[in-house]
Amino acid sequence: MSNTPTRRLFLAAGPATAVFAALAQTKDSPPSPEPTPAPVADVSAIGGDDPFFAAIERHKRARADLNAVCGLTDEVLAEQEGRRITEADEAIYERASEVECGALRSLAATAPSTLKGLLAGLVYLTQYAPEEDSLETFIRTAAASQLLAGNGALS
Numbered sequence: 001m002s003n004t005p006t007r008r009l010f011l012a013a014g015p016a017t018a019v020f021a022a023l024a025q026t027k028d029s030p031p032s033p034e035p036t037p038a039p040v041a042d043v044s045a046i047g048g049d050d051p052f053f054a055a056i057e058r059h060k061r062a063r064a065d066l067n068a069v070c071g072l073t074d075e076v077l078a079e080q081e082g083r084r085i086t087e088a089d090e091a092i093y094e095r096a097s098e099v100e101c102g103a104l105r106s107l108a109a110t111a112p113s114t115l116k117g118l119l120a121g122l123v124y125l126t127q128y129a130p131e132e133d134s135l136e137t138f139i140r141t142a143a144a145s146q147l148l149a150g151n152g153a154l155s
Helices: 007-024 051-073 075-080 087-108 115-128 133-143
Strands: none
Touching: 051 075, 051 087, 051 115, 087 115, 087 133, 115 133
């Protein structure tokens, strides 16, 4: 059997993430009368020796840095503050955006070495970037990893 991820594996990631998010809720919480969105899991609390967790932290830092400079190029905010957006502002924003995109690509290309890392990757990328290529890249990376492909888990 091929170790190439299939459409079935990719489509299974969405429901699997919903299941893992539901499991994160306490079993003692009363049922909600109206549907509520799944809670955002704090995958950093899982931890472990898996290099994937360090990649998540690098992306979180890059994302925080990008969020911190977003206001520099926000035209409405600049007008409210009585300032003009400068080329330097745009350069700072572009650099932070490039770093964040690079961290996300690196995250998606990092193979998990533990099941905890695999689950954290599915949860984090589904919640952070569900419509980007990073989730599909991660699924392909995970499927080819020693964790899954190396031990015959996909055969």
